[in-house]
Amino acid sequence: MQSATRASRGCLRTGSRNVLRPPLSPKVQLRFASSSSRPIRSSAVIVAIGAVSLIAFPVYVALFPKHPALQPQVYTDLTVFSTQRVTPQHASIGIPIPPGSRSLFGIDAVRRDRSKPEDGEIVIQHLYVKNPDLMIERPYTPVNNVERDGIANIVVKKVQGGEVGRHIHGLHAGDSIGIRGPVTTFAINPTKYDKIIMISTGTGISPFLQLLDKLPVTSSTELHILHSLPKPDKQDWVVSSGLLPRLQDRFGDQLTVDRIPPGSIPEVALESALRGADKAKVMVLVCLPPNLLKSVAGPMAPNLGQGPLRGTLADLGLSPANVVKLE
Ligand SMILES: Cc1cc2nc3c(=O)[nH]c(=O)nc-3n(C[C@H](O)[C@H](O)[C@H](O)COP(=O)(O)OP(=O)(O)OC[C@H]3O[C@@H](n4cnc5c(N)ncnc54)[C@H](O)[C@@H]3O)c2cc1C
Structure with a gap:
């Protein structure tokens, strides 16, 4: 048993088929270590680093996108792009939607039962905005085609004693806003x-x-x-x-x-x-x-x-x- 273990430790595993191979012969190991092979070794290292970076960079970008994706059940903190007082009671807020999430408002939109819309069907959606101080949320409906514009424009009425309306009316360009969605309102x-x-x-x-x-x-x-x-x-x-x-x-x-x-x-x-x-x-x-x-x-x-x-x-x-x- 013991000798079998030792034998395995002395072998190299090849990646895909888990086949055990004998270690490189001392001759080969010495050749790698010799000073005359340095230029070959450094260019091999550069090529290897290049290859690893080529693969690793897209994987890193996919795993840790600069812009977080929107999800219907989980809040994402986005940055308010614009605010405009359209009347004393109504504010229009522009919220840029991360590029990877824009299709959720168009081509990847779903009906209320989460089935795919048929040809020509239009899905109307809303987003939930939270008041972070009170941990409450309210739904708001973008008034525009978000997939096309890359920005969700919501118009929010400020009502007497309104908790989330008051929070949204206090926002400025550059402020953070917690939203989740899109959630389907109806499809036609x-x-x-x-x-x-x-x-x-x-x-x-x-x-x-x-x-x-x-x-x-x-x-x-x-x-x-x-x-x-x-x-x-x-x-x-x-x-x-x-x-x-x-x-x-x-x-x-x-x-x-x-x-x-x-x-x-x-x-x-x-x-x-x-x-x-x-x-x-x-x-x-x-x-x-x-x-x-x-x-x-x-x-x-x-x-x-x-x-x-x-x-x-x-x-x-x-x-x-x-x-x-x-x-
Ligand atoms: C699917 C959906 C989409 C919506 N889209 C929008 C939208 O695009 N824009 C928008 O402004 N609202 C929209 N609403 C309404 C919104 O979600 C909130 O209900 C509204 O903003 C009030 O929330 P609040 O927290 O400010 O007030 P709350 O704290 O909920 O209410 C404070 C007080 O105001 C009263 N109140 C609530 N709404 C009104 C009102 N409209 N007029 C007078 N009094 C009111 C309440 O009864 C309560 O007494 C939508 C609602 C739904 C269900």
């Missing part, structure tokens, strides 16, 4: 519909701004936004930010924008948006606070599922397959 294939109607108030329009920014201009689907005006003493962030006017320029007559008075969503506005449309080929997307959502489309289910279709849209003859509720 516009090619399946003649018309898409989008109903919202306040920052509830954000998923629709993202959808329209991701929608190719070549799309022939008719687009109709019903969005409430701000209260008379407040400024209109969708206009002052330039976001809605830019989309109107982009889509021209294909996009109708109806601004409705603040408060409840008038039935007549819904009726008029649906007039003349083939109800089987219409998709109505509704992003409203719970009380307004209830009267337009019925409440969400307690588990934030869609719940039954009720309210004005049910009265107007739409079926659940033609309505997506968002809160």
